[in-house]
Amino acid sequence: MKQDPKxxxxxxxxxxxxxxxxxxxxxxxxxxxxAGVAGYGAxxxxxxxxxxxxxxxxxxxxxxxxQLQELQGLKEKYAEAKQQLVNLERGQLMDRxxxxxxxxxxxxxxxRVASLQSDLTFxxxxxxxxxxxxxxxxxxxSLVPDRRSSTYRFKLVLTQVGNNKSYIKGLVAVNVIxxxxxxxxxxxxxxxxxxxxxLGVKFRFRYFQDVEGALTLPEGFEPLEIQVLAQAEGRxxxxxxxxxxxxxVLEN
Numbered sequence: 001m002k003q004d005p006k007x008x009x010x011x012x013x014x015x016x017x018x019x020x021x022x023x024x025x026x027x028x029x030x031x032x033x034x035a036g037v038a039g040y041g042a043x044x045x046x047x048x049x050x051x052x053x054x055x056x057x058x059x060x061x062x063x064x065x066x067q068l069q070e071l072q073g074l075k076e077k078y079a080e081a082k083q084q085l086v087n088l089e090r091g092q093l094m095d096r097x098x099x100x101x102x103x104x105x106x107x108x109x110x111x112r113v114a115s116l117q118s119d120l121t122f123x124x125x126x127x128x129x130x131x132x133x134x135x136x137x138x139x140x141x142s143l144v145p146d147r148r149s150s151t152y153r154f155k156l157v158l159t160q161v162g163n164n165k166s167y168i169k170g171l172v173a174v175n176v177i178x179x180x181x182x183x184x185x186x187x188x189x190x191x192x193x194x195x196x197x198x199l200g201v202k203f204r205f206r207y208f209q210d211v212e213g214a215l216t217l218p219e220g221f222e223p224l225e226i227q228v229l230a231q232a233e234g235r236x237x238x239x240x241x242x243x244x245x246x247x248x249v250l251e252n
Contacts, residue, residue, distance in 0.1 A: 134162035138242040156211040170232040171200030178223040
């Protein structure tokens with residue numbers, strides 16, 4: 001059975017490294033110059049020996065001077081090649097630093113764009129809502145861990161969607177639901193935060209309002225959910241309720 005010549009060919013995969021050929025050429029040049037310097041150094045030593053032993057003839061003196069000149073030229077080429085190698089390595093380092101800086105800038109810009117897009121969506125939802133999402137809304141709840149493992153910064157966002165011509169006011173209550181020693185437990189935000197004095201936090205706004213502060217969990221308590229209940233009073237009487245999963249609102 002004849003073997004297909006194409007299938008018998010062997011392929012070698014090599015890694016593409018920009019600048020590797022130039023660096024290799026400079027290294028080879030440095031090695032060649034060093035070898036040349038060594039060779040001419042040896043020749044110069046022999047010429048000096050002949051000059052001393054032979055009484056210093058004119059021909060020998062001329063040869064020695066020529067070798068000295070050639071040696072000086074080789075030294076200059078060696079210094080130039082070595083500097084080229086240093087410049088090459090320095091240029092590669094600067095290229096890597098510039099690339100890292102560009103990547104960091106791109107990430108920062110992408111993060112900023114995402115933040116602005118989120119803000120734009122937030123305001124668009126307030127000013128131009130759908131038919132099923134008008135009036136008082138519990139928009140968002142977020143948690144940021146503090147340096148102490150059991151303490152968190154919280155932020156609750158309430159919005160009035162659609163009709164923003166007049167203010168809306170009322171009370172909002174927040175509860176943390178979790179497990180303590182195998183038993184389900186509901187703790188009011190007032191009992192976890194020094195920033196909240198009453199069971200219900202008062203609000204009054206046209207577009208949106210933030211409720212912020214810090215909360216500290218009791219020892220042994222495992223949080224599971226955040227329950228928010230907002231009640232509007234007066235002419236715009238309405239109610240909005242929303243439950244958030246603890247892990248979903250926890251920002252790392």
